[in-house]
Amino acid sequence: MAEDPKDWDVATKLIRGGIARSQFMETAEALYLTQGFTYDSAEGADRRFAGDEPGFVYSRFNNPTVKMFEDRLALLEGAEVCRAQATGMASVHAALIGLVKAGDHVVAGRALFGSCRWIVAELLPRFGVETTFVDATNLAEWEAAIRPNTKAVLIETPSNPVLEITDIAAVAEMAHAVGAKVVVDNVFATPIFQQPLKLGADVVVYSATKHIDGQGRVLGGAILTSEAINEEFYRDYVRHTGPALSPFNAWVLVKGLETLDLRVRRQNDTAAALADVIGEHKKVREVLYPFRKDHPGYEIAKKQMTGGGTVIAMDLGSREAAFKFLNALEIVDISNNLGDAKSMATHPPTTTHRSVPEEQRPSLGVTEGGVRLSVGLESVEDLKRDVIRALDQA
Ligand SMILES: *Cc1c(COP(=O)(O)O)cnc(C)c1O
Numbered sequence: 001m002a003e004d005p006k007d008w009d010v011a012t013k014l015i016r017g018g019i020a021r022s023q024f025m026e027t028a029e030a031l032y033l034t035q036g037f038t039y040d041s042a043e044g045a046d047r048r049f050a051g052d053e054p055g056f057v058y059s060r061f062n063n064p065t066v067k068m069f070e071d072r073l074a075l076l077e078g079a080e081v082c083r084a085q086a087t088g089m090a091s092v093h094a095a096l097i098g099l100v101k102a103g104d105h106v107v108a109g110r111a112l113f114g115s116c117r118w119i120v121a122e123l124l125p126r127f128g129v130e131t132t133f134v135d136a137t138n139l140a141e142w143e144a145a146i147r148p149n150t151k152a153v154l155i156e157t158p159s160n161p162v163l164e165i166t167d168i169a170a171v172a173e174m175a176h177a178v179g180a181k182v183v184v185d186n187v188f189a190t191p192i193f194q195q196p197l198k199l200g201a202d203v204v205v206y207s208a209t210k211h212i213d214g215q216g217r218v219l220g221g222a223i224l225t226s227e228a229i230n231e232e233f234y235r236d237y238v239r240h241t242g243p244a245l246s247p248f249n250a251w252v253l254v255k256g257l258e259t260l261d262l263r264v265r266r267q268n269d270t271a272a273a274l275a276d277v278i279g280e281h282k283k284v285r286e287v288l289y290p291f292r293k294d295h296p297g298y299e300i301a302k303k304q305m306t307g308g309g310t311v312i313a314m315d316l317g318s319r320e321a322a323f324k325f326l327n328a329l330e331i332v333d334i335s336n337n338l339g340d341a342k343s344m345a346t347h348p349p350t351t352t353h354r355s356v357p358e359e360q361r362p363s364l365g366v367t368e369g370g371v372r373l374s375v376g377l378e379s380v381e382d383l384k385r386d387v388i389r390a391l392d393q394a
Contacts, residue, residue: 005017005075006075006078008075010076010192010261011261013072013075013076014072014076014257014258014259014260014261015258017071017072017075017076017257018067018068018069018070018071018072018074018075018254019068020064020067020068020071028255029065029068029251029254029255030064030065031065031247031248031251032063032064032065032247033065033247033248034059034063034247035058035059036057036058036059037055037056037057037058059244059247060239060242060244061239061244063244063247063250064247065247065250065251065254066084066244066245066247066250068250068254069082069084069220069222069245069250069251069253069254069257070082070083070084070222072254072257073191073206073212073222073224073257074224076191076257077191077195077197077204077224078195078197078198079197079204079224079225079226080225080226080227080230081224081225081226081227081230082222082223082224083222083223083224083225083230083234083238084208084220084221084222084244084245084250084253085220085221085222085223085238085243085244085245086219086220086221086243086244086245086246086249087207087209087219087220087221087243088187088205088206088207088208088209088210088219088220088221089115089116089119089207089221090221090243091205091206091207091221091222091223091243092113092115092116092119092154092183092185092205092221093119093123093243094223094234094237094238094241094243095183095203095205095223095234096119096120096124096152096154096183097124097237098233098234098237098238099151099152099181099183099203099233100124100129100151100152101128101129102127102128102129103128103129103149104129104130104149104150104151104152105129105130105131105132105147105149105150105151106120106124106129106130106131106132106150106151106152106153106154107131107132107133107134107142107145107146107150107152107153107154107175107180108120108131108132108133108134108136108153108154108155109133109134109135109136109154109155109156109157109159109164109166110133110134110135110136110363110364111136111156111159111160111162111164111364111365112154112156112159112160112185113156113159113160113185113187113352114160114352114353114354114355114356116154116156116185117356118355120133120154121133130149132145135363136155136156136157136159136164136166137164137165137166137296137297139167139170139171139174142170142171142174143174146174146175146177146178146180147178148178150175150178150180151179151180151181152180152181152182152183153171153175153180153181153182153183154183154185155168155171155182155183155184155185155196155201156184156185156187156188157184157188157189157194157304158188158189158290158297158301158309158311159188160188160352160372161313161348161352161353161365161366161370161372162288162313162364162365162366162370163188163288163289163290163295163297163309163311163313164296164297164365165290165295165296165297165298165300165301166297166300167300167303167304168182168184168196168199168200168201168304169199169200169304172199172200172201172202173200176200181202181203181229181233182196182200182201182202182203183201183202183203183204183205184196184201184203184204184205185205185206186204186205186206187205187206187207187210187211187339188309188311188338189305189309190210190211190260190264190309190310190339191206191260192260192261192264192265192306192307193264193268193305193306193307193308193309194304194305194306197224199304202225202226202229203223203224203225203229204223204224204225205221205222205223205224206221206222206224207219207220207221208220208221208222208253208256209221209337209339210337210338210339210340211260211263211264211267211310211339212253212256212257212260212339213252213253213256213339214256214259214260214263214264214339214340214341215256215340215341216337216340216341216342217252218246218248218249218252218253219249220245220249220250220252220253221245223238263341263377264307264310264339265307266377267310267339267375267376267377268307268308268309268310269380270375270376270377270378270380270383271289271308271309271310271311271312271375272289272291272308273380273384274312274373274375274380274383274384274387275287275289275292275308275312276292277384277387277388278312278314278373278387278391279292279294281388281391283316283317283321283325283391283392283394284314284315284316284391285314285315285316285317285369286314286315287312287313287314287315288312288313288314289308289309289312289313290305290308290309291305291307291308292308310338310339310374310375311338311372311373311374311375312372312373312375313365313370313371313372313373314370314371314373315367315369315370315371316369316370316371316391316394317369318368318369319347319349319350319368319369321369321394322347322368322369322370322371322394323347324390324393324394325345325371325390325391325393325394326345326346326347326371326390328389328390328392328393328394329345329386329387329390330386330389330390331343331378331382331383331386332344332345332373332383332386332387332390333345334346336351336352337374338372338374339374340374340376341376341377342376342377342378343373343374343375343376343378343383344373344374344376345371345372345373345374346371346372347370347371348366348370348371348372349361349366349367349368349370352372353366373387
């Protein structure tokens with residue numbers, strides 16, 4: 001019986017999914033750094049453009065290396081279609097804009113990655129799309145906000161920076177009751193620990209810049225959905241607006257996928273251990289990690305995720321303490337990225353969440369003493385020592 005890649009375990013999908021070897025039968029995925037493609041004959045070009053014959057026509061539409069990345073990620077996610085994009089933000093932008101027109105309504109959790117918040121708060125309203133923000137942990141607020149002309153809801157869970165948890169299945173049920181599509185930004189959970197499509201989401205978006213590369217090299221993004229939704233809402237939009245992923249970046253990302261499972265499981269284990277060490281330290285007012293019992297979203301996190309993830313949030317009480325902590329770290333870098341092999345810590349109010357007006361910050365959990373720690377692949381013992389020493393000095 002022939003193997004069906006859909007039946008493979010995650011580890012096998014990540015190594016073997018989507019491979020399309022050239023006539024040279026290379027072992028590693030080939031990098032097709034080309035803008036375009038040629039045809040045997042004018043009739044051949046005619047057939048290719050008509051879609052009567054499979055093949056590529058232009059790298060803004062698709063490219064063999066990009067397709068290997070798309071097919072591998074789609075297999076992992078259990079999605080019919082993956083559309084690779086130049087960045088995570090290109091993905092969030094297309095995923096939302098593709099679903100709406102003037103007069104429609106969008107609901108989103110208020111604690112979002114800064115640029116996602118800008119799209120919902122500033123960009124969509126310019127084109128006549130009404131938007132409502134809710135406390136994404138409160139199902140009654142979702143219920144009250146979703147209305148007959150709601151066409152899309154955007155969920156980020158766990159959210160940035162304080163790892164709020166939203167019940168994806170419950171919100172999907174409310175959204176589907178009015179025919180709205182559910183878009184989940186799954187960056188923090190990664191495809192390894194949360195599968196939103198299985199929980200009722202219609203569209204999943206990634207910044208591949210984060211864990212999928214995981215080694216700080218390239219930007220990338222992806223939209224994953226069904227054939228039907230892609231056909232109706234995204235195919236033409238991304239074809240004609242051009243947020244295409246570079247084949248070079250796709251090649252880096254397809255190789256990144258090979259080690260995704262190994263990397264994020266190790267990062268997850270280290271993060272869980274570090275969260276406990278941080279939680280016990282007397283300088284720490286609060287530690288937030290989805291798989292700790294004291295996290296407000298613990299029950300839902302346990303229901304919909306298989307790991308707490310690679311990011312920890314903590315509150316050290318004041319900006320002064322947070323800065324002292326960051327400056328005392330010797331191994332962990334001060335950097336605003338996340339999901340990287342290198343551990344990184346940042347102070348959200350002065351970096352990633354700077355553009356959020358000060359009076360709105362408390363409702364997003366963005367406090368002056370807040371620090372977000374993205375846990376990498378260094379030894380857990382070295383990281384514990386570094387973090388405890390820095391906390392002692394905070
Ligand atoms: C980083 C990030 C994005 C944006 O991704 P880019 O690749 O930087 O454009 C979107 N959503 C979340 C949750 C992110 O962490």
